[in-house]
Amino acid sequence: VPHVGDLVSSHMHDLRIKEMVMFKVTRVETTPFEGQKPGTSGLRKKVKVFIQPHYLQNFVQATFNALGADRVKGATLVVSGDGRYYSKDAIQIITKMAAANGVKRVWIGQNGLLSTPAVSAVVRERVGADGSKATGAFILTASHNPGGPHEDFGIKYNMENGGPAPEGITNKIYENTTTIKEYMIAEGLPDVDISTTGVSSFDGPEGKFDVDVFDSTSDYLKLMKSINNLLQRHYSAVAELLSAVPFQFLIFIFTTFFILLFYLFDRSIFDFPSMQKVLSSPKFSFCYDALHGVAGVHAKRIFVEELGANESSLVNCVPKEDFGGGHPDPNLTYAKELVARMGLSKTHSEPNPPEFGAAADGDGDRNMVLGKRFFVTPSDSVAIIAANSVQAIPYFSGGLKGVARSMPTSAALDVVAKHLNLKFFEVPTGWKFFGNLMDAGMCSICGEESFGTGWLSGRSDHIREKDGIWAVLAWLSILAYKNKDNLGGGNLVTVEDIVRQHWATYGRHYYTRYDYENVDAGGAKELMAHLVKLQSSIDQVNKIIKGIRSDVSNVVHADEFEYKDPVDGSVSKHQGIRYLFEDGSRLVFRLSGTGSEGATIRLYIEQYEKDSSKIGRDSQEALAPLVEVALKLSKMQEYTGRSAPTVIT
Ligand code: G6P
Ligand code: ZN
Numbered sequence: 001v002p003h004v005g006d007l008v009s010s011h012m013h014d015l016r017i018k019e020m021v022m023f024k025v026t027r028v029e030t031t032p033f034e035g036q037k038p039g040t041s042g043l044r045k046k047v048k049v050f051i052q053p054h055y056l057q058n059f060v061q062a063t064f065n066a067l068g069a070d071r072v073k074g075a076t077l078v079v080s081g082d083g084r085y086y087s088k089d090a091i092q093i094i095t096k097m098a099a100a101n102g103v104k105r106v107w108i109g110q111n112g113l114l115s116t117p118a119v120s121a122v123v124r125e126r127v128g129a130d131g132s133k134a135t136g137a138f139i140l141t142a143s144h145n146p147g148g149p150h151e152d153f154g155i156k157y158n159m160e161n162g163g164p165a166p167e168g169i170t171n172k173i174y175e176n177t178t179t180i181k182e183y184m185i186a187e188g189l190p191d192v193d194i195s196t197t198g199v200s201s202f203d204g205p206e207g208k209f210d211v212d213v214f215d216s217t218s219d220y221l222k223l224m225k226s227i228n229n230l231l232q233r234h235y236s237a238v239a240e241l242l243s244a245v246p247f248q249f250l251i252f253i254f255t256t257f258f259i260l261l262f263y264l265f266d267r268s269i270f271d272f273p274s275m276q277k278v279l280s281s282p283k284f285s286f287c288y289d290a291l292h293g294v295a296g297v298h299a300k301r302i303f304v305e306e307l308g309a310n311e312s313s314l315v316n317c318v319p320k321e322d323f324g325g326g327h328p329d330p331n332l333t334y335a336k337e338l339v340a341r342m343g344l345s346k347t348h349s350e351p352n353p354p355e356f357g358a359a360a361d362g363d364g365d366r367n368m369v370l371g372k373r374f375f376v377t378p379s380d381s382v383a384i385i386a387a388n389s390v391q392a393i394p395y396f397s398g399g400l401k402g403v404a405r406s407m408p409t410s411a412a413l414d415v416v417a418k419h420l421n422l423k424f425f426e427v428p429t430g431w432k433f434f435g436n437l438m439d440a441g442m443c444s445i446c447g448e449e450s451f452g453t454g455w456l457s458g459r460s461d462h463i464r465e466k467d468g469i470w471a472v473l474a475w476l477s478i479l480a481y482k483n484k485d486n487l488g489g490g491n492l493v494t495v496e497d498i499v500r501q502h503w504a505t506y507g508r509h510y511y512t513r514y515d516y517e518n519v520d521a522g523g524a525k526e527l528m529a530h531l532v533k534l535q536s537s538i539d540q541v542n543k544i545i546k547g548i549r550s551d552v553s554n555v556v557h558a559d560e561f562e563y564k565d566p567v568d569g570s571v572s573k574h575q576g577i578r579y580l581f582e583d584g585s586r587l588v589f590r591l592s593g594t595g596s597e598g599a600t601i602r603l604y605i606e607q608y609e610k611d612s613s614k615i616g617r618d619s620q621e622a623l624a625p626l627v628e629v630a631l632k633l634s635k636m637q638e639y640t641g642r643s644a645p646t647v648i649t
Contacts, residue, residue, distance in 0.1 A: 020201060020202060020203040020208075021188065021189065021190060021202045021203065022188060022202070022203045022204070023099060023100075023186040023187060023188040023189040023202055023203070023204050023209075024186070024187045024188055024204075024205065025100040025184055025185075025186060025187070025204070025205055026100070026184070026185055026186075026187040027182045027183070027184055028054070028057070028182060028183050028184075028185060029181065029182050030054045030057065030058055030061075030180055030181065030182060030183055031054075031180075031181075032058065032177055032178050032179065032180050033052070033054075033055055033058055033177065036058065036059050036062070036173075036174060036177035036178075037174045037177075038156065038165075038170040038173060038174065039593045039594055039595075040429065040430050040592075040593030040594045041143060041154075041156055041164065041430070041431070041593075041594055042139070042141075042154050042155055042156025042157070042164075043059055043154060043155055043156070044142040044143075044145060044152055044153070044154035044594065044595075045152065045153065045154070046150070046151065046152060046153075046597070047085055047086050047147075047148070047149055047150065047151060047152065047153045048149075048150070050086060050090075050153040051086065051089075054183070056090055056093055056094075056155070057093060057097065057183045057185070058177055058180050058183060059155060059173070059177060060093070060094055060097050060138070060155075060183070061097065061101075061176075061180060061182075061183035061184065062173045062174075062176035062177040062180055063138075063157050063173050063176075064097070064101045065176045065180075066169055066172035066173040066175075066176055067136070067157075067169070069102070071135060071136065071160075072101050072102055072103060073101075073102040073103075073206070074102065074103075074104045075098075075102075075103045075104060075105075075135040075136065076103070076104060076105040076106075076107065076128065076132045076133065076134045076135050077098055077103050077105070077106050077107070077134065077135065077136055077137065077138065078106075078107045078108075078109075078114070078119055078122050078123055078134050078136070078137035078138070078158075079091055079094050079095060079098070079106055079107070079108055079112075079137070079138045079140070080107075080108055080109040080112050080113060080114035080119060080137075080139070080140065080216075081112065081113075081114065081119075081139050081140030081141040081294070081363065082113070082115070082116075082140070082141040082143075082147075082293050082294040082319070082328075082362040082363040082364070083111065083112060083113045083293075083294055083319040083320075083321065084140070084141065084142065084147030084148075084151075084152075084153060084321055084322075084323070084362065085147050085148050085149055085151070085153065085321040085322055086153045087112050087140045087153075087321075088112055088194070090140050090153070090155070091108060091112045091140070091194060092191045092192065093185075094106075094138055095108075095189075095192060095211060096185050096186040096189050097183065097184060097185050097186070099186040099189055099202065099204055099209045100184035100185050100186040100204075101184055102206050103209070104132075104207075104208070104209065104210065105128065105132055105209070105210045105211075105212060106209075106210070106211050106212070107122065107126070107128070107134060107212045107214060108192070108194050108211065108212070108213045108214070109122075109213075109214065109215075109216040110194065110195070110196070110197055110213055110214065110215060110216050111194055111195055111216070111319075112140070112194050113216050113294050113297050113319060114139075114216050114294065115220075115293075115294045115295055115297075115298055115360075115363055115364025115365065115468070115469070116139055116141060116143075116363040116364060116365040116465045116466075117220070117364060117365055117454075117463050117465045117466065117467035117468070117469070117470065118216065118217070118219070118220040118294075118298060118364070119137045119139050119158060119162075119465070120137075120158065120162035120163065120463035120464050120465040121162070121219055121220045121223045121463045122134060122137070122219050122220070123136070123137050123158060123160065123161075123162040124161070124162040124463060124464070125219050125222070125223055126214075126219045128212060129199065129212075134160070135160045136157060136158060136159055136160055137157070137158040137162075138155060138156075138157055139155070139156050139157075139158060139363070140153070140154070140155055141154050141155075141156070141294075141362060141363035142154030142362070143361055143362055143363050143365070143366070143594065144327070144328055144329035144330075144361035144362055144363075144366060144594075145327075145328075145329075145362070145594070145595075146322070146323060146326070146327050146328065147321060147322050147323050147328070147362065148321065148322030148323075148325070149322075151322065157169070157170075157173070158464075158465075161435070161439065161464055162463055162464040162465070163431075163432065163435040163464030163465065164431065164432045164435070164464075164465075166432065166435075167432075167570075186204065186209075189202055189204075189209075192211045192213070193213070194213050196213065197213050197214055197215055198212075198213055199211070199212045199213075200213075216297050216298070217297060217298050217301040217302070220298060221298075221301060221302060221306065223269070223463070224269055224270060224302070224469075224470070224473060225268060225269070225270070225272060268394050268395070269393070269394065269395040270393060270394065270395070270473050270474075270477055271393075271394050271477060271480065272306065272307065274477070274480040274481070274484065275307055275473065275476045275477060275480050276307050276308050277480065277487060278476060278479050278480045278483060278487065279303070279307050279308055279309045279476070280308050281483075281487045283355075283487065283492045284355050284356070284479075284483075284487075284492065285313075285354035285355050285356070286303070286309050286310075286313045286354055286355070286356050286357070287313055287315060287338060287341050287342065287354045287356075287357040287358075288303055288309075288313055288314055288315065288317070288357070288358055288359070288360075288472070289315040289316050289317075289330070289335055289337055289338035289341075289357070289358070289359040289360075290314070290315075290316055290317045290319075290359070290360050290364070291316050291323055291324075291326055291327075291328040291329075291330065291334070291335060291359060291360065291361065291362065292316045292317075292318065292319060292320040292323040292324040292326065292328065293319060293323060293328045293360055293361060293362035293363060293364060294319050294362065294363055294364050295317075295360035295361075295364035295468055295469060296314070296316065296317030296318055296319050297317075297319060298364065298469055299314055299317050299360075299469065300314060300317055302469060302473075303472075307476075313354075315337050315338060315341070316337065323362060328361050328362035329361055329362075329366070329451075330358075330359035330360055330361050330366050330367060330368035330451055330468075331368060331451060331647065331649045332344065332368075332375060332648075332649055333647045333648070333649070334647075335359040335368060338357050338358075338359050338368075338370065339370075341353060341354065341357065342354065342357040342370045342371075342372065342373065342374075343372060343373040344370065344373060344374075344375060353372045353373060354372065355371065355372055355479075355492065355494055355495065356369075356370070356371060356372075356475065356476070356479065356495055357369075357370040357371075358370065358468075358471070358472045358475070360468035360469070361451070361468065364467075364468045364469065365431075365452060365465050365466045365467060365468055366450070366451040366452050366466070366468050367381075367451055367452070367453060367468040367469075367471040367472060368451050369381050369471065369472070369475055369495070370495070371494055371495025371496045371499070372494060372495070372496065373496075374494075374495055374496040374499070376495065376499055377410070377449075377509075377511050377649075378409070378447060378448065378449050378450065378451045378452070378453065379405070379409045379410035379412050379413070379447070379449050379509060379511050380410070380412050380499060380502065380509070380511075381447065381453055381471065381475075382403075382405065382409070382412075382413055382445065382446070382447025382448075382453050383410075383412035383413045383415070383416045383447075383502070383506070384478070384498060384499065384502050385445060385447070385453060385471070385474045385475070385478070386400065386403050386413060386416050386417070386420075386422075386445045387416045387419075387420070387502060387505075387506070388478045388481065388498075389444075389445060389474070391481055392474075392477045392478045392480070392481035392482075393474060393477050393478075396444060396445075400420070400422055400444040400445060401423065401441055401442060401443055401444045402417075402422055402423030402424065402425065402437070402442045402443040402444060403416070403417050403422050403423070403424055403425075403443060403444065403445050403446060404424070404425035404426070404427055404434055404437055404443045404445075404446040405425075405426060405427075405446060405447055405448065406426075406427055406428065406429045406430070406433070406448040406449065406450075407426055407427070407428055407429065407561045407563075407575060407576055407578070407588065408429060408448075408449050408513075408576060408588045408590060408602070408604040409447065409448050409449040410449065410509040410511040410606045411509055411584070411586075411606070411608065412506065412508075412509045412511075413447065414426075415506045415507060415509075416506060419505075419506065423442055423443070425437055425442070425443060425566070426563075427563055428561065428563045428572050428575035428576070429448065429450070429575065429576065429590065429593070430593070431448075431452065431454070431465060431466050433563065433565070433572075434446045434454070435464050436565055436566075436567040436568060437566075437567065438464070439567070440566075440567045442566070442567075447466075448466070449511070449513060449604065452466035453466060453467070453470070453471040453474070454466035454467050454470060454471075475495070478498060479493070479495070479498070482497075482498060500615075500616075503612075503615045504612055504615065507608060507609060507610040507615070508608075508609050508615040509606055509607070509608050509609075510606065510607045510608075510609060510617070510619045510622045510623050511604075511605070511606045511607075511619065511623075512604075512605050512619060512620060512623050512627070512648060512649065513602060513603065513604050513605070513648070513649045514602070514603040514605070514627070514630075514645035514647075514648055515592075515600060515601070515602055515603075515645055515646050515647040515648075515649075516600065516601040516602075516603075516636070516640050516642050516645050516646060517595070517598075517600045517646040517647065518595070518597050518598040518599075518600065518646075519598055519599055519600070519601060519640040519641075519642060520598060520599070520640070520641075521598055521599040523599075523639045523640050523641070524591055524598075524599035524600075524601050524639070524640065525591075525599070526639050527589075527601065527634055527635065527636070527639035527640065528577060528589065528591060528601075530634070530635060530639070531577045531589055531633075531634055532560060532577060534558075534633070535558040535559065535560075535577070535579075538555055538556070538557075538558060541555050541558060541579070541633070542554050542555055544632075544633060545629050545633065548628060548629050548632045548633070549625045549628055549629055551625050552581070552585075552625050552626060552629050553581045553582040553583040553585065554581065554582045555579050555580065555581055555582075556580055556581065556582050557578075557580040558577075558578060558579045558580065559577075559578055560573070560574050560575070560576065560577055560578070561575040561576045561577075561578055561588075562574075562575065563575060575590075576588050576589065576590040577589040577590070579633075583607070583608070584607070584608040585606060585607040585608065585626055586604070586605075586606045587603070587604070587605055587606075587626065587629070587630045587633075588602075588603070588604040588606075589601065589602070589603055589604075589630075589634060590602045590604070601636075601640065603630055603631075603634070603636075603645075605623050605626050605627055605630055607622065607623060607626055609622070620648075
């Protein structure tokens with residue numbers, strides 16, 4: 001019999017601590033902090049708020065209490081994040097609180113680093129050496145917000161499906177934070193060394209408690225390469241059976257035979273060899289900027305070690321606690337170095353930019369895609385991935401179940417869905433809304449204007465977060481597919497060619513977003529109230545608009561977006577203010593749900609152009625009339641005191 005354990009799992013570790021350390025449970029008295037309400041994506045505050053005594057502890061205990069003993073006692077919890085300042089301390093605190101609350105195992109990515117999509121993959125896919133599966137995760141990140149002692153920290157909880165906790169749970173967590181009186185923490189449990197992989201075991205009042213520090217990329221990479229992890233799980237169950245009841249050897253052999261059959265028919269998600277070919281072609285060049293976030297760890301392993309990209313393709317790929325002092329948001333304003341390298345900087349001219357460039361945010365779930373001197377809007381990116389996926393990405397060769405976008409994302413995806421006769425969904429901003437659709441097998445690819453793209457499937461074995469590296473692999477696959485015959489001779493089909501061909505087929509959605517960051521919250525609320533009030537008379541709105549620009553079409557409908565989840569019937573109201581125009585143009589106003597200070601107003605502006613002779617204009621120029629209408633109609637300057645946005649994407 002082969003050494004079954006070796007086949008079953010690559011996570012066998014030596015026990016590092018041979019003598020069991022005993023710990024006790026201490027109850028610490030505390031009082032509530034105001035404002036611990038999780039936003040769009042967890043609780044985000046300045047580090048100075050988080051490091052107040054009991055602040056993090058209150059939130060973590062409130063989460064354990066919201067989950068309830070059933071989900072906490074005996075649980076296996078993943079605790080990791082983007083490595084921002086305070087993460088290392090937070091990991092030790094959460095580990096000790098987990099132990100005290102009866103959690104059985106804590107899994108930590110090496111150095112506490114795991115991208116948000118990698119956490120999701122680990123929750124869904126990883127099998128511990130003892131056959132255990134994770135039941136949830138604390139992700140320590142404030143995503144694309146800056147890090148460092150004077151910047152942001154954040155924490156969010158993901159459930160056993162690998163996706164963010166639903167509102168029912170986050171509301172309960174918040175309620176608990178308002179009444180909390182005590183939290184539990186393990187006394188006598190030493191800090192765990194998270195810099196080297198291995199399992200440490202401790203002894204508590206409820207039995208053994210394990211801390212397993214593991215390789216940050218291997219499970220995620222395995223997922224990208226294949227979908228056979230599900231089978232490994234079965235293997236593990238068989239292995240347990242075998243060791244417990246050796247005489248059932250025959251059953252083992254029988255099951256192994258079927259599993260091997262499954263392996264033979266296993267489908268890759270991506271075609272790694274064809275991506276390798278593109279990356280190693282002398283015609284092709286690549287640049288990846290992780291903005292010093294956690295995606296750098298995965299990028300090195302996947303793009304360089306697996307796919308053979310040159311190490312010099314990687315920029316800012318060493319994670320830093322303060323993201324090198326930058327703003328880890330992959331857009332044209334903050335990804336400065338990539339933007340310059342790709343020949344898109346206004347102040348620096350680059351003689352020979354790479355063919356393909358991409359960036360990620362701090363926790364690796366966002367992506368920006370660039371061609372040589374060319375920006376791909378995230379709304380176009382998801383539409384183009386959807387339009388090419390069946391041919392270019394092996395996992396989708398059987399067809400797509402449906403596609404989805406968030407409301408402010410442009411309608412480029414809608415046109416593809418119509419063309420390909422696919423189910424289509426428009427959900428509110430926030431990745432969690434896609435989760436139900438994918439669990440119900442209604443959607444395969446989804447994306448958002450906020451530089452997020454992801455893939456979902458009705459199968460139960462995939463991640464539940466958007467995924468920056470996935471998006472790059474999807475684009476590499478499309479490039480590989482479009483160039484399968486020209487890497488030897490012929491001209492390379494570039495990123496720009498692919499986008500322009502897409503516009504020629506489906507029409508172009510000119511699109512821009514104006515962000516007014518950290519404005520006075522009162523002023524922002526008043527602006528939104530003013531826009532809602534205007535909606536009561538469309539005639540009046542049209543009169544105002546005609547007074548601003550006569551070349552803009554009429555508003556035909558205006559409302560606040562509301563969503564009824566087709567799976568569970570729940571209704572989400574006040575999800576953004578929309579003005580819809582006769583020619584398909586849209587203006588959308590929203591308050592950001594991810595800021596940590598003041599308010600951020602987002603204004604989304606979109607115009608559809610079907611006429612192929614008009615699809616090549618500069619986007620800011622094409623949108624200028626609508627921008628003027630939006631700013632004047634909303635009285636932006638009056639309410640915010642700002643004459644220009646902080647960021648334009
Ligand atoms: C996070 C979520 C996204 C969402 C974005 C919106 O990144 O994961 O699903 O689109 O926040 O942020 P905002 O600041 O516009 O609320
Ligand atoms: Zn993020």
